[in-house]
Amino acid sequence: MSTFSVRKLALAVAIVAGSTLTTGPAQAAPLTREHYSGTNSFSLDDCGFLIEGTTTFSGVFMLKQGRAGDPTPYLFDNYSHDTVYTNPATGAWFTIHGDGLFKDLHIVNIEGTIYRFETIEVGQPFVLRDSAGRVVLRDRGRLQTSIEIDTLGDSDIDNDIVIDGSFQLLADNGRHPGFFADFCAIATDLIG
Numbered sequence: 001m002s003t004f005s006v007r008k009l010a011l012a013v014a015i016v017a018g019s020t021l022t023t024g025p026a027q028a029a030p031l032t033r034e035h036y037s038g039t040n041s042f043s044l045d046d047c048g049f050l051i052e053g054t055t056t057f058s059g060v061f062m063l064k065q066g067r068a069g070d071p072t073p074y075l076f077d078n079y080s081h082d083t084v085y086t087n088p089a090t091g092a093w094f095t096i097h098g099d100g101l102f103k104d105l106h107i108v109n110i111e112g113t114i115y116r117f118e119t120i121e122v123g124q125p126f127v128l129r130d131s132a133g134r135v136v137l138r139d140r141g142r143l144q145t146s147i148e149i150d151t152l153g154d155s156d157i158d159n160d161i162v163i164d165g166s167f168q169l170l171a172d173n174g175r176h177p178g179f180f181a182d183f184c185a186i187a188t189d190l191i192g
Helices: 003-011 183-191
Strands: 030-044 049-063 074-086 091-109 114-130 135-150 168-175
Touching: 049 091, 074 183, 091 183, 135 183
Parallel strands: none
Antiparallel strands: 030 049, 049 074, 074 091, 091 114, 114 135, 135 168
16 A cells, blocks of 8 residues: 555544655655546445445545665545445445545654654535534544654655554644544434
8 A cells, every 4th residue: 555545544533534744844846746636436344235336436645765875756636536435235325425635744763764754634525414514523624643654765655654653643723523434324313
C-alpha cells in the first residue's frame, strides 16, 4: 500500500472513499502536480449483506520536494468525492460526499529511513445522506495527526511501510463523529 493511501487511511473512517495530500515549503517547485478525476466501482460484503458502490472523484494532487536534500516528498491533495452505496437485493441506497484538503505539515527523520509525518485534513471529508437527502452524519473542521513511516530511503511512495501503533490524533477541531462511526451499523440501518 502506498504512503499516499496509508496516510489517508490513518485518518479515514471505513465510509470515506477519499484521497490524500501534503505540501512542502511554498517556494519549492512541485515534483508532481496533476489534476485527476475518475470513477471507481466496488463491492463490500463485510456487513452481512452485499453493498455495491460507485465513487466519482476529482482534485489536484502534488508531491513537493523534501527539505534540505531529504528525498522524502511532501504530499498535498485538494479533493472532492461522491459515492453511492446500494444494496442490490433491495435497491435501497445512501450517499457520501466530501470536499477537503489533506497535506503534510512536517516530516521529521526519527532514525535511518523512519520518518514521522504530521498531517492535517480540513474541510468536510464526508457528509452521509440517506436516500431522502437527509444528513445522517457530517464531518467538518480540522484533524491534525501524526504517523511514522519507513520510507526505505527513497522518494517512491508505493513501497513505504507504516510503523504499527504509531498513529496519533493530535488535534480535533470541529465535529468529526465519522472518525468513530461504525460503517456497518449505519449501512444496516439505512439499506440492510
